[in-house]
Amino acid sequence: MQTIEAVSMLFRSLRNLSREAPLQLLPVRCQSNATSTEVNTAANFHFVPVSDPADLQDIEELQDFVRTSKRLFVITGAGISTESGIPDYRSEGVGLYARSDNRPVQYADFLSSSAIRQRYWARNYVGWPKFSSFSPNVSHKTLSGWEAVGKLHWLVTQNVDSLHVKAGSRKVTELHGSAARVMCLSCPAVIPRHDMQKRIKHLNPVWHAESQEMAPDADVFLTPEQIEGFTVPTCTQCGGILKPQIVFFGDNVAKPTVQFVHRMLEESDAMLVAGSSLQVYSAYRFVSAARDQKKPIAVLNIGPTRGDKLADLKVSARCGDVLPQIQL
Ligand SMILES: [Zn+2]
Numbered sequence: 001m002q003t004i005e006a007v008s009m010l011f012r013s014l015r016n017l018s019r020e021a022p023l024q025l026l027p028v029r030c031q032s033n034a035t036s037t038e039v040n041t042a043a044n045f046h047f048v049p050v051s052d053p054a055d056l057q058d059i060e061e062l063q064d065f066v067r068t069s070k071r072l073f074v075i076t077g078a079g080i081s082t083e084s085g086i087p088d089y090r091s092e093g094v095g096l097y098a099r100s101d102n103r104p105v106q107y108a109d110f111l112s113s114s115a116i117r118q119r120y121w122a123r124n125y126v127g128w129p130k131f132s133s134f135s136p137n138v139s140h141k142t143l144s145g146w147e148a149v150g151k152l153h154w155l156v157t158q159n160v161d162s163l164h165v166k167a168g169s170r171k172v173t174e175l176h177g178s179a180a181r182v183m184c185l186s187c188p189a190v191i192p193r194h195d196m197q198k199r200i201k202h203l204n205p206v207w208h209a210e211s212q213e214m215a216p217d218a219d220v221f222l223t224p225e226q227i228e229g230f231t232v233p234t235c236t237q238c239g240g241i242l243k244p245q246i247v248f249f250g251d252n253v254a255k256p257t258v259q260f261v262h263r264m265l266e267e268s269d270a271m272l273v274a275g276s277s278l279q280v281y282s283a284y285r286f287v288s289a290a291r292d293q294k295k296p297i298a299v300l301n302i303g304p305t306r307g308d309k310l311a312d313l314k315v316s317a318r319c320g321d322v323l324p325q326i327q328l
Pocket of ligand 1: 184185186187188189235236237238239240
């Protein structure tokens with residue numbers, strides 16, 4: 001009890017501190033005698049919506065929920081990565097949509113316009129060094145630990161930041177792909193995003209731009225003048241168009257992926273949603289399917305979600321405040 005209160009106080013003070021500090025992504029490790037809870041960076045909390053500390057009774061109920069399950073299915077969204085310093089799209093006040101007019105590229109526009117591809121890759125090129133440096137936080141590590149002890153049957157994430165994989169999760173489907181890979185739209189070629197970065201640099205030896213804005217997919221804002229003269233690489237195998245291996249807005253998750261996730265869900269006995277408002281249908285459909293299969297559903301998210309009416313248990317708190325406290 002005392003430890004939990006100490007942790008909550010620590011997070012509250014950290015959050016206040018981070019909101020007053022200018023945006024920076026320098027790592028700051030929190031030292032405290034009160035807890036061993038790991039906090040990646042104080043600045044990480046810039047993109048975490050304000051929330052009350054987790055209620056002790058809520059934590060106990062969620063713990064009972066997780067303990068009862070033998071084959072837990074977990075869905076995560078942007079809310080699990082905001083504590084790593086990556087913004088989400090929709091959170092009130094701190095999400096990309098609230099802070100900026102910047103909107104993600106639509107798949108059809110990317111396909112049809114070389115100017116839009118040039119803009120996309122120039123912005124992505126500038127955002128990649130920072131985006132690729134983000135680290136898993138305590139929530140990613142907790143779920144990786146649940147897999148290691150056999151609690152977790154399957155993990156589905158809507159995030160393209162690969163942080164679950166970086167945290168050691170293997171039983172994971174990246175529903176919307178990963179920004180760490182680049183695919184050709186005309187042949188089967190797939191290359192690591194880091195290799196794409198080298199190719200872009202090679203083609204644009206003197207081009208340089210900087211931006212402070214960051215979106216959940218490594219996109220940053222640049223002016224048209226900044227983008228001038230930027231050259232986009234094509235596939236070395238066939239000359240085709242290169243695109244991050246992520247599902248763009250306006251595109252659909254591949255059917256085999258959806259079928260596979262449904263199979264994993266059928267094999268599971270309970271569902272936990274962590275850090276997602278479930279506004280996007282690609283994830284919501286699995287919650288709906290879990291309800292149809294009469295599987296118990298718990299939702300852990302700051303603020304309301306589209307799945308609240310289907311949930312048996314709702315905890316409105318920060319993932320990093322709750323998940324590490326669950327004792328299996
Ligand atoms: Zn190709």
